[in-house]
Amino acid sequence: MENIIKGKAFVLGNNIDTDQIIPAEHLVYSLTDPEEKKKYGHYALSAVPLPQSGLPGGNIPFVKGDNCESEFQIIIGGSNFGCGSSREHAPFALQVAGAKVIIAESYARIFYRNSVDGGFVVPYESFGKMNDKIKTGDNLEINLKENTLSNLSDGKTYELKPLGDVLPIVEAGGIFEYARKNSMIA
Amino acid sequence: MGMTITEKILANASGRDRVSPGENIWLNVDVLMTHDVCGPPTIQIWKNEFGKEAKVWDKNKLVIFPDHYIFTADKYANRNVEILRQFAADYDLPNYYDVGTPRYKGVCHIALAEEGYNLPGKVLFGTDSHTCTSGAFGMFSTGVGNTDAAFILGTGKIWEKVPESMKFTFNGKLPEYLTAKDLILQILGDITTDGATYRAMEFDGEAVFDLEMYERMTLTNMAIECGGMNGIIEADAKTEAFVKERTNAPYEIYRSDEDAKYQSKYVYDVTKLEPVVAKPHSPDNRGTVRSVEGTKLTKCYIGSCTGGKITDFRFAAKLLLGKEVKVPTFIVPGSTAVAKQMEEETINGISLKEIFKNAGCEIGESSCAACLGGPSDTFGRSVDKDVVISTTNRNFPGRMGSKKSEVYLASPLTVASSALTGVITDPRDVL
Numbered sequence: 001m002e003n004i005i006k007g008k009a010f011v012l013g014n015n016i017d018t019d020q021i022i023p024a025e026h027l028v029y030s031l032t033d034p035e036e037k038k039k040y041g042h043y044a045l046s047a048v049p050l051p052q053s054g055l056p057g058g059n060i061p062f063v064k065g066d067n068c069e070s071e072f073q074i075i076i077g078g079s080n081f082g083c084g085s086s087r088e089h090a091p092f093a094l095q096v097a098g099a100k101v102i103i104a105e106s107y108a109r110i111f112y113r114n115s116v117d118g119g120f121v122v123p124y125e126s127f128g129k130m131n132d133k134i135k136t137g138d139n140l141e142i143n144l145k146e147n148t149l150s151n152l153s154d155g156k157t158y159e160l161k162p163l164g165d166v167l168p169i170v171e172a173g174g175i176f177e178y179a180r181k182n183s184m185i186a
Numbered sequence: 187m188g189m190t191i192t193e194k195i196l197a198n199a200s201g202r203d204r205v206s207p208g209e210n211i212w213l214n215v216d217v218l219m220t221h222d223v224c225g226p227p228t229i230q231i232w233k234n235e236f237g238k239e240a241k242v243w244d245k246n247k248l249v250i251f252p253d254h255y256i257f258t259a260d261k262y263a264n265r266n267v268e269i270l271r272q273f274a275a276d277y278d279l280p281n282y283y284d285v286g287t288p289r290y291k292g293v294c295h296i297a298l299a300e301e302g303y304n305l306p307g308k309v310l311f312g313t314d315s316h317t318c319t320s321g322a323f324g325m326f327s328t329g330v331g332n333t334d335a336a337f338i339l340g341t342g343k344i345w346e347k348v349p350e351s352m353k354f355t356f357n358g359k360l361p362e363y364l365t366a367k368d369l370i371l372q373i374l375g376d377i378t379t380d381g382a383t384y385r386a387m388e389f390d391g392e393a394v395f396d397l398e399m400y401e402r403m404t405l406t407n408m409a410i411e412c413g414g415m416n417g418i419i420e421a422d423a424k425t426e427a428f429v430k431e432r433t434n435a436p437y438e439i440y441r442s443d444e445d446a447k448y449q450s451k452y453v454y455d456v457t458k459l460e461p462v463v464a465k466p467h468s469p470d471n472r473g474t475v476r477s478v479e480g481t482k483l484t485k486c487y488i489g490s491c492t493g494g495k496i497t498d499f500r501f502a503a504k505l506l507l508g509k510e511v512k513v514p515t516f517i518v519p520g521s522t523a524v525a526k527q528m529e530e531e532t533i534n535g536i537s538l539k540e541i542f543k544n545a546g547c548e549i550g551e552s553s554c555a556a557c558l559g560g561p562s563d564t565f566g567r568s569v570d571k572d573v574v575i576s577t578t579n580r581n582f583p584g585r586m587g588s589k590k591s592e593v594y595l596a597s598p599l600t601v602a603s604s605a606l607t608g609v610i611t612d613p614r615d616v617l
């Protein structure tokens with residue numbers, strides 16, 4: 001795992017559910033076929049109502065036009081990020097679109113577990129609200145060693161909650177890698 | 187310090203005397219359930235990770251129900267079912283319930299109960315967020331993603347953080363105009379969609395234990411809408427009777443200690459509650475039916491794992507008997523057993539199914555159907571600016587199909603009352 005992750009911010013509101021992250025009608029594509037799986041990137045966050053997509057102004061699609069990758073690598077959410085269905089396609093779709101880290105006030109349990117155990121994106125919790133401090137398009141830098149978020153666009157730095165118990169799984173890159181490292185599985 | 191029922195079950199499943207909230211523990215899993223949406227990617231991950239020698243840890247503990255995208259021409263959706271079919275054949279799996287055969291069951295959470303997989307004291311994981319439904323049987327059950335499921339598939343184990351418990355007590359006798367759906371929507375409005383995140387929701391009180399098993403499942407089903415890890419109701423004589431009718435498998439009944447510690451406790455007097463809805467676009471956007479009555483509807487929907495059980499259709503049929511609906515009304519029995527019972531059970535000598543037909547409802551085949559939108563040819567799917575009242579569990583934007591549609595969640599009584607008038611209607615005006 002790299003220690004520093006840089007990227008542009010994409011800012012969202014509270015209660016971003018998995019139907020908004022990847023609508024149910026798209027859950028049918030292969031997750032392994034290299035061409036087909038790109039569709040997950042294309043449709044990532046496609047059901048977020050446009051006025052709430054890319055705050056504070058809104059009306060910014062996460063993935064533009066026919067692209068399968070987003071220009072934004074760091075997602076800033078509010079509370080209860082990833083609520084709703086258990087679909088692992090959700091953090092997967094964000095990863096396929098190029099997202100590396102999510103920073104939210106809180107997460108729904110299954111989405112959080114899926115992000116960690118599948119090694120898709122790093123789900124950081126912030127102290128308090130961040131989606132009113134960061135604007136979509138801001139250049140951010142995240143330090144995974146120091147647990148900090150720096151907004152290069154305005155020079156401010158914020159602390160993030162340490163990953164705690166799940167850090168070894170995040171560091172290993174997922175639950176299988178973790179279990180192998182610890183000789184739980186061959 | 188005593189333990190809650192959830193803590194006791196988790197302690198037992200992790201081979202410990204006791205566990206405390208916040209601890210990460212490894213559990214031995216009794217049942218793993220998957221379906222056509224998450225099964226294929228789970229199998230793929232399991233194959234990739236365990237390689238050629240991949241073994242299902244225990245075939246008898248794996249249960250697979252195709253149920254989500256079943257009756258559709260969508261080629262990708264059909265490919266998913268084909269993958270499950272092949273997997274079941276390759277590994278000679280005893281608990282695969284294939285569509286198009288007499289074994290087909292319908293929605294997984296209802297089928298788990300009906301096929302005898304829900305057993306008090308056991309630990310059930312499923313690749314579906316509403317796996318918490320099974321907690322109605324005094325067991326620990328929760329949803330996981332594909333990677334976690336693939337890990338269980340190969341090892342029979344998974345880590346979990348022991349949840350804090352919240353207790354919801356419903357005292358009094360439930361009035362005839364209320365159902366379990368009103369109770370859980372009441373809670374959702376009070377604690378919101380993240381009010382129980384990473385916690386266990388324990389339901390208790392006279393009004394809860396008066397409920398039939400299917401109605402209890404409506405409470406535990408929507409624990410996930412509150413963000414809950416699991417919902418749970420202690421097993422009683424009704425639970426045991428339901429289980430024993432279906433299986434001889436052993437089980438163990440756990441109860442919360444008097445001095446168990448709860449993160450919070452909520453107490454309700456059901457005689458003081460009113461019929462409620464969840465307004466668009468969130469299950470916690472509660473309002474009384476009175477506050478939205480008169481809202482014009484374009485569709486009514488009775489179905490899903492939370493609102494498509496025989497009890498739901500009994501409530502609805504009582505109101506629709508001898509009358510006609512004013513807006514397109516879709517009836518989707520949650521399971522084939524429910525569909526069969528709808529043909530057998532009668533009111534005044536008329537089967538529930540006939541009552542719905544005579545009332546002008548459209549009856550679909552058992553499956554998830556429009557509960558989650560699905561491919562464009564899905565039965566009952568919302569289109570364009572539909573305004574729907576539904577017994578399902580989620581009304582997020584686009585959940586039932588169209589992003590522009592508005593969905594109200596309500597009890598089967600409220601939905602049936604509204605179907606008769608074409609506008610949102612309080613069941614007390616019809617009963």
Ligand code: SF4
Nearest residue numbers: 293490491554557558
């Ligand atoms: S009926 Fe709806 S909520 Fe239940 S399992 Fe199917 S899609 Fe999920």
